[in-house]
Amino acid sequence: MQAIVFDTKPRFVGDHPDPRPAPGECLVKVHTAGICSTDLEILRGYMGFTGVMGHEFVGTVVEGPARWKNARVACEINCVCGRCDMCRTGLPTHCRKRTTIGISGRDGCFADLIAVPERNLHVLPDAVSDEEAVFVEPLAAAYQVVKQCPVDTRMTVAVVGSGRLGLLVAQVLAGTGCRLQVVGRNPHTLEFCEKRQIQSVSVQDLIPRNDHDLVVECTGVPEGMKIALGLVRPRGTIVLKSTYADTGSLNLAPVVIDEVSIVGSRCGPFPEAINALARKEIEVGLMVARSYKIEKGLEALEAAADSKNIKVLLRINPR
Amino acid sequence: MQAIVFDTKPRFVGDHPDPRPAPGECLVKVHTAGICSTDLEILRGYMGFTGVMGHEFVGTVVEGPARWKNARVACEINCVCGRCDMCRTGLPTHCRKRTTIGISGRDGCFADLIAVPERNLHVLPDAVSDEEAVFVEPLAAAYQVVKQCPVDTRMTVAVVGSGRLGLLVAQVLAGTGCRLQVVGRNPHTLEFCEKRQIQSVSVQDLIPRNDHDLVVECTGVPEGMKIALGLVRPRGTIVLKSTYADTGSLNLAPVVIDEVSIVGSRCGPFPEAINALARKEIEVGLMVARSYKIEKGLEALEAAADSKNIKVLLRINPR
Numbered sequence: 001m002q003a004i005v006f007d008t009k010p011r012f013v014g015d016h017p018d019p020r021p022a023p024g025e026c027l028v029k030v031h032t033a034g035i036c037s038t039d040l041e042i043l044r045g046y047m048g049f050t051g052v053m054g055h056e057f058v059g060t061v062v063e064g065p066a067r068w069k070n071a072r073v074a075c076e077i078n079c080v081c082g083r084c085d086m087c088r089t090g091l092p093t094h095c096r097k098r099t100t101i102g103i104s105g106r107d108g109c110f111a112d113l114i115a116v117p118e119r120n121l122h123v124l125p126d127a128v129s130d131e132e133a134v135f136v137e138p139l140a141a142a143y144q145v146v147k148q149c150p151v152d153t154r155m156t157v158a159v160v161g162s163g164r165l166g167l168l169v170a171q172v173l174a175g176t177g178c179r180l181q182v183v184g185r186n187p188h189t190l191e192f193c194e195k196r197q198i199q200s201v202s203v204q205d206l207i208p209r210n211d212h213d214l215v216v217e218c219t220g221v222p223e224g225m226k227i228a229l230g231l232v233r234p235r236g237t238i239v240l241k242s243t244y245a246d247t248g249s250l251n252l253a254p255v256v257i258d259e260v261s262i263v264g265s266r267c268g269p270f271p272e273a274i275n276a277l278a279r280k281e282i283e284v285g286l287m288v289a290r291s292y293k294i295e296k297g298l299e300a301l302e303a304a305a306d307s308k309n310i311k312v313l314l315r316i317n318p319r
Numbered sequence: 320m321q322a323i324v325f326d327t328k329p330r331f332v333g334d335h336p337d338p339r340p341a342p343g344e345c346l347v348k349v350h351t352a353g354i355c356s357t358d359l360e361i362l363r364g365y366m367g368f369t370g371v372m373g374h375e376f377v378g379t380v381v382e383g384p385a386r387w388k389n390a391r392v393a394c395e396i397n398c399v400c401g402r403c404d405m406c407r408t409g410l411p412t413h414c415r416k417r418t419t420i421g422i423s424g425r426d427g428c429f430a431d432l433i434a435v436p437e438r439n440l441h442v443l444p445d446a447v448s449d450e451e452a453v454f455v456e457p458l459a460a461a462y463q464v465v466k467q468c469p470v471d472t473r474m475t476v477a478v479v480g481s482g483r484l485g486l487l488v489a490q491v492l493a494g495t496g497c498r499l500q501v502v503g504r505n506p507h508t509l510e511f512c513e514k515r516q517i518q519s520v521s522v523q524d525l526i527p528r529n530d531h532d533l534v535v536e537c538t539g540v541p542e543g544m545k546i547a548l549g550l551v552r553p554r555g556t557i558v559l560k561s562t563y564a565d566t567g568s569l570n571l572a573p574v575v576i577d578e579v580s581i582v583g584s585r586c587g588p589f590p591e592a593i594n595a596l597a598r599k600e601i602e603v604g605l606m607v608a609r610s611y612k613i614e615k616g617l618e619a620l621e622a623a624a625d626s627k628n629i630k631v632l633l634r635i636n637p638r
Binding site (some may be wrong): 046085086091094148211222225233234235240241242243244248249250251252253254255256257258259260261262263264265266 | 365404405410413467530541544553554559560561562563567568569570571572573574575576577578579580581582583584585
């Protein structure tokens with residue numbers, strides 16, 4: 001099969017061996033996949049990952065139990081043991097022995113085929129297109145913010161970072177009716193906010209006043225945390241969504257002095273994300289800048305690193 | 320009056336001008352004061368403080384409204400405006416215009432006399448000795464941990480750092496009946512834990528397993544956070560008590576990946592602390608290593624920096 005493989009650098013491989021599903025797994029033919037900032041961090045050494053890249057995708061089950069045959073699916077990325085203390089206490093996304101599709105210990109979806117655990121699959125309704133379905137995984141991660149930190153209309157909320165994830169988080173938060181602003185650097189992405197009638201401000205024009213109840217940090221760079229600390233009010237909360245390979249320097253004294261809470265936030269609920277896309281509550285079509293065939297996967301990775309492009313997709317086996 | 324003053328370095332001054340209480344303030348004659356790690360951080364530039372040092376003390380009101388006359392008091396350290404958004408919304412310790420005794424914008428208690436707002440005072444019961452009363456402020460800060468993060472008997476909890484504050488936090492947590500261990504470097508302070516029947520482990524012997532529900536970081540150094548991140552379980556909580564002048568390097572990726580919450584924690588409730596000392600629930604006498612007259616204040620500061628000494632006091636105007 002065709003695949004984009006990373007070891008010390010990313011390569012397109014035309015004859016990568018097909019994956020063989022283990023017991024409890026399905027084989028899925030990938031239609032379309034999305035490139036995420038985490039993929040770009042992997043190119044810089046994040047998680048020391050090697051193998052087939054990619055974790056955001058939509059596809060059709062081509063091998064597996066009869067009930068899944070030909071189902072069009074989205075797929076959760078954490079592959080879990082079901083037996084460790086985390087799995088047994090209701091936190092399977094934190095399984096001690098987990099592998100993570102295209103991120104840690106398991107091949108990803110930038111390929112014709114991927115083998116995934118049956119328990120990770122979610123059937124997609126027809127109302128969600130393939131292009132939209134690629135956003136299920138990152139949109140679920142965006143919904144995790146309001147799952148961890150309930151938001152109401154009285155709250156003043158900022159999203160720092162107007163990239164791929166930031167724009168999804170901003171749309172989820174806009175749905176709560178809170179007083180919201182997005183802080184970003186990139187005029188292209190701030191334009192997107194305007195189209196969605198979400199208030200936005202360029203980081204150069206920002207006057208931090210420590211007056212936001214909740215700040216969601218989605219920049220993907222260590223500097224984002226410093227901006228967030230300038231925005232959050234005493235006893236307020238910063239939700240930290242960025243993962244990056246770098247170790248930044250950070251003075252935590254303001255966290256103690258202002259008794260700020262920092263809440264790490266990773267993967268989220270697929271059903272909420274699928275439902276929101278089916279009901280057209282979240283706009284993702286406007287976020288797609290370009291799409292590439294898998295043979296042009298290296299160009300696609302470069303395009304995804306260019307801030308002009310919000311979201312870049314790989315068309316692998318289009319319907 | 321006599322005072323220990325810090326500008327670029329600490330000095331004993333024999334003829335410092337007496338403070339003059341503003342409206343709403345009392346003048347307090349200081350009996351005994353305690354040296355805290357924050358005082359040692361101030362010597363290294365923390366908060367850019369200059370003035371009379373010190374914020375932990377017990378004294379007698381010598382000037383002020385009649386109802387306070389001759390009262391023996393402990394004193395909260397945040398001096399607040401009562402009118403800003405924080406004061407009006409029930410968070411006066413986060414007053415936007417606050418000064419903090421001996422830490423920021425206001426003279427401290429390493430002196431014969433100190434002027435403090437009447438609203439900051441708490442009358443001490445006879446059951447609390449002067450030596451014990453010096454611990455009211457840091458013990459209140461220790462109670463703030465359980466105020467912010469309720470602890471129950473099923474929880475596995477670690478205190479990282481067995482210094483002055485760590486030993487107070489450990490005693491407060493021991494009172495909850497949780498499964499508790501203290502992680503420290505200093506054999507003298509770990510001995511104290513043994514005397515109090517609190518399980519302790521030297522950091523060299525620690526095997527971090529990411530299995531603690533709650534970790535309280537009290538080391539006062541940036542490295543403490545790295546140890547805490549090795550102890551906390553996925554979706555667990557780290558309470559951060561340390562403030563220090565240094566900016567440490569910190570990779571926040573584990574916070575996101577494990578969805579850890581970090582809760583900054585500063586000053587706490589005086590009534591709980593006074594009550595616990597009156598009921599002899601917290602042992603502080605054993606923590607006092609040495610006490611010095613104020614003329615020997617610089618020696619006292621050096622002694623407080625020596626890890627052999629848990630707590631060092633200044634006897635200023637003993638009863």
